[in-house]
Each structure stands twice: as structure tokens, then as C-alpha cells.
Amino acid sequence: MEIKKEFPIFDDENLHYLDTAATSQKPQVVLDSIERYYKNYNGNPGRGSYKLVMDSTRIFEDSRKTVQRFLNAKEKEEIIFTKSTTESINLLAYSFGLEFINEGDEIILGITNHHANIVPWQMVAKKKKAKIKYIYLHENGQFDLDDFKYKISRRTKLVAFSAVSNVTGVVHPIDEVVEIAHNNGAYVLVDAAQALLHFPIDVLKSNIDFLAFSGHKLFAPMGIGILYGKRQLLEKMPPFLFGGDMIEFVTEQNSTFAPIPNKFEGGTQNVEGAYGLSEAINYLNGIGYDQINKIEHDLEMKALFELRNLGFVTTYHTENVERVGVIAFNVNGVHSHDVAFILDYYGVGVRSGHHCAQPLMNYLEIPSCCRASFGVYNDAGDVEKLIEGLRKVKEVFKL
Ligand SMILES: Cc1ncc(COP(=O)(O)O)c(C=O)c1O
Known part of the structure; x- marks a missing residue:
């Protein structure tokens, strides 16, 4: 057809x-999956032990596995469901940023970044007295990697860039940026919002520390996004949203937190969005x-x-x-x-x-x-x- x-x-x-x-836009198969979910499986995942709860939990976790395979992440626990790229980057900024970026540290951003990958880091830089620098461009719109090498140093804690510019459509070189960043002891966040509809990203092979994307740019519904993070980093990071299902034990004065990914998934999740995303990934792979x-x-x-x-x-x-x-x-x-x-x-x-x-x-x-x-x-x-x-x-x- x-x-x-x-x-x-x-x-x-x-x-x-x-x-x-x-x-x-959304293909019929994705629209069908949302209807199918609500007509047959709607329950609140992880909250109870009857059939609908188990069905929705299974669908949510199977969707996580689909995303894991899509990104070639090592473990499904490294896939965190969020609302969007914007929320994924805010999670990282509030959690990793406020915890691990300190006075005098530096954050390097691509000049092609979307505001979603600039403004959260400005918040961190202001609160923690860190400094923001930018990777500028060659005439053809590509990153000037010499400029990047000149600016990066042992003070750089994070390099956050778009794999593809949403204005120019230029594809930036993930592997080179990761290598330069890691050689200087910095972590890397790849904003893949504009990338994954056009080419695959293998987080293991490219040795990416964090990656964010939105389902809605990839044939999936709005309101579902992904933050990928390496297990050892996610485990060290404090939670971002506090509430139901992200805890281990709660007493009157204190709480301990669930292991990843639940630690970062406070509150009722967008199960139909996750299901729609997994159907969208299957559809994309089919083409x-x-x-x-x-x-x-x-x-x-x-x-x-x-x-x-x-x-x-x-x-x-x-x-x-x-x-x-x-x-x-x-x-x-x-x-x-x-x-x-x-x-x-x-x-x-x-x-x-x-x-x-x-x-x-x-x-x-x-x-x-x-x-x-x-x-x-x-x-x-x-x-x-x-x-x-x-x-x-x-x-x-x-x-
Ligand atoms: C490169 C890039 N990053 C982040 C975003 C923000 O995505 P969302 O609004 O889905 O959070 C966009 C949206 O256009 C984008 O193009």
C-alpha cells in the first residue's frame, strides 16, 4: 500500500x-494500538495483582524492551520513560546536573542545540556557578571539532549536543564527539530528537552516556519520551520526580528509593504512549x-x-x-x-x-x-x- x-x-x-x-503524523497501526490498549488492557502498572494490572505492566515492560533493542542498550533498566525529550533533559539536568556539576566546572553545548538542550543547562550553570561554552560551526554547518578540542578540558563535566540540527538538518558526528569528550573525562548527552526517524543510533557501539528522544517525532503519540543512561550513571543519580512507585520504603520522615528504572518514573505512567511508541518502532523497522x-x-x-x-x-x-x-x-x-x-x-x-x-x-x-x-x-x-x-x-x- x-x-x-x-x-x-x-x-x-x-x-x-x-x-x-x-x-x-501517526500511522493507523499506532492509532489502533492505543485503542487496543484501552479496550483490553487498561490498568495501572505495578499497582495491584489482578489481570488488568498484570497486562498493563507486561505491555509497559515489553515496550521498554522494544526501545532497548531499538537503541541497542545493554539492559532494559537503562531505558527511562518520560514525557518528552524536554523532560528527559530536565531529568538529567535536575538530577545529574545539580548533583555532579560544581562551581568552576564547564558544560559544552552544540551551538545547533534546541532550547530544550540549552535552557536546563543554563539553570544548572546558574545554580552551581558553572560555565557554558559552545561548539561552533564550519561554513558547511558541521561542528568545528578543532574549536571543540580547544574548548574542552578536564573542567568539562558534560558535552550535550543534537545529533541533527532541527534548523539546518545537518547530522553531527556522534562518535567523534563522544571520543573527544571521553578523552577529557566528560560525559555525553546526545539529543536524538531529530535523528531517530532518519538513522539508527547504537548507544553501546557509540559508547553514549545519555541519550534523549521524543516518541511523537517518530510516528508515536505525544506525551512519551525516553532517557537512556548507562546503568552505573543512572544508579548514582538522585531521583527527579518524587511520589508513587519510585520508592522502596516510606516512613513518616524518610524514604528510600526503588532501583532503576522505577526510581525515575514517579507517578502513573503513560502506558498507552509507551505501547504506541513500541508499535511506532515496529512500523519504522518494517519500512x-x-x-x-x-x-x-x-x-x-x-x-x-x-x-x-x-x-x-x-x-x-x-x-x-x-x-x-x-x-x-x-x-x-x-x-x-x-x-x-x-x-x-x-x-x-x-x-x-x-x-x-x-x-x-x-x-x-x-x-x-x-x-x-x-x-x-x-x-x-x-x-x-x-x-x-x-x-x-x-x-x-x-x-
Ligand atoms: C533537536 C530537538 N531537541 C529537542 C526538542 C524538543 O522536543 P519535545 O518538544 O518533544 O520535548 C526538539 C523539538 O523540536 C528538537 O528538534
Whole structure:
């Protein structure tokens, strides 16, 4: 079956969704899994010993195993369910950051980081009197690893970066960054929010200390995210959210905490989200990264060619660098929000603004831009509508 037909939202043929980097659309199999869960298995995992509780516990833990295999983590206990990438990074900042980063220490961030991987570290740096430094870029948008090597030192406690920039689509080199960080005694957090829809990450092989991602960017429902951490690190970290099911014993004045992963999963969990995520991973594996990349790359190249041909559009699309299917652009002389507004009239959804990456936008000296991002369900018709809409922008603004 044509892939687009597997996503019910595209029953509306006037919808031309080019914002997969913001959130992916959901295939029928994932929608079905949520309904199946509530119709058959809904209980509160770990709270009781009757059938529905056991069913929901099994589904939750099986989903954890699916994520473990997806990331090639050594143990399923190293997979923590959260709400999102943002919550995963906050967990790490409040727990690892406030516990292990101290006065005079340094945190190195990629200049391409999303605010979700900047603001929590600013909180830690302010509270603990630590310093934040950034890895800057070559002309092609890739990390300048010499700049990174120059900045890193024994004072660096953590290097936190995006595997893929959500603005430029450039893929950053995980293995090299990890090696340089580890040679200097620093831990590494990989923000994989924009990566895992496009390529696999093997946390064991790449020797990654922490990794965060959101299900909703990967065909799964909103409200489910993952923090991966090496067991020996997670075990040393204090809890982040305190409450039910993350404890061992509670007395009137004191509590002891459950082993990982429960220590980090206080309160009732998003079981249908975890189940939906495991179905989404199975769906993604069923298509395969080769096919996903081929479809996205062909559309990206078609769109790039046509955007450049228009003559009134600036694309921020560098050559000679590994990238995923994302194109940032501006219509010359028109604000990105105005462009996106007119495109919406054609059913074309693109992101506009600063993309939650203001330090990067300042660094690149681009106040705002549009971003078209491609998913496996897009087709040539979506690109053609984008171009038609942009011609209308030219007409409206008399360019
Ligand atoms: C690279 C990157 N990191 C983090 C996030 C935040 O993800 P969420 O809003 O799902 O927490 C995003 C969202 O766009 C992102 O692109």
C-alpha cells in the first residue's frame, strides 16, 4: 500500500504536511494500538495483582524492551520513560546536573542545540556557578571539532549536543564527539530528537552516556519520551520526580528509593504512549531506514532544485555535509510567518520563526526562517503545492 494511505490524517487530500521535524503524523497501526490498549488492557502498572494490572505492566515492560533493542542498550533498566525529550533533559539536568556539576566546572553545548538542550543547562550553570561554552560551526554547518578540542578540558563535566540540527538538518558526528569528550573525562548527552526517524543510533557501539528522544517525532503519540543512561550513571543519580512507585520504603520522615528504572518514573505512567511508541518502532523497522532515506532525500533534492529556481527564495542548505530531509529558507524580503500563513491557504504546513534555536539563529545571523521537513509519507505533489504557494507569496507581496 502507498505509505501515505497508512496515515489517516492524509485522507484529507488537501493536506500537504511539510513539518515532520516538528511532529510526525501517526500511522493507523499506532492509532489502533492505543485503542487496543484501552479496550483490553487498561490498568495501572505495578499497582495491584489482578489481570488488568498484570497486562498493563507486561505491555509497559515489553515496550521498554522494544526501545532497548531499538537503541541497542545493554539492559532494559537503562531505558527511562518520560514525557518528552524536554523532560528527559530536565531529568538529567535536575538530577545529574545539580548533583555532579560544581562551581568552576564547564558544560559544552552544540551551538545547533534546541532550547530544550540549552535552557536546563543554563539553570544548572546558574545554580552551581558553572560555565557554558559552545561548539561552533564550519561554513558547511558541521561542528568545528578543532574549536571543540580547544574548548574542552578536564573542567568539562558534560558535552550535550543534537545529533541533527532541527534548523539546518545537518547530522553531527556522534562518535567523534563522544571520543573527544571521553578523552577529557566528560560525559555525553546526545539529543536524538531529530535523528531517530532518519538513522539508527547504537548507544553501546557509540559508547553514549545519555541519550534523549521524543516518541511523537517518530510516528508515536505525544506525551512519551525516553532517557537512556548507562546503568552505573543512572544508579548514582538522585531521583527527579518524587511520589508513587519510585520508592522502596516510606516512613513518616524518610524514604528510600526503588532501583532503576522505577526510581525515575514517579507517578502513573503513560502506558498507552509507551505501547504506541513500541508499535511506532515496529512500523519504522518494517519500512526500514533505507526506504525512508531514499524517499526523503529524493523529495529534499526536488524541493531544493525548485526552490532555487524560483529566484526570490534564499535557501540555507549547505553542500558537502551529511544531512536529513530538512530545508530552511526565506522568501527574500518577506517575514517567515507571513510566508507560512499564505502557504497554509494551500494546505501546506511549514514551520516558521526561530525554531526554538535562538542561539543558532543569532550565530547564523538569520532572524527567522521557514523550514520544510520531509517525512516518508510525503510525495512530489506536496513539493509542487509548496512551490505553487510560494509563487502566490511573490504575487501577494509584489516581489
Ligand atoms: C533537536 C530537538 N531537541 C529537542 C526538542 C524538543 O522536543 P519535545 O518538544 O518533544 O520535548 C526538539 C523539538 O523540536 C528538537 O528538534
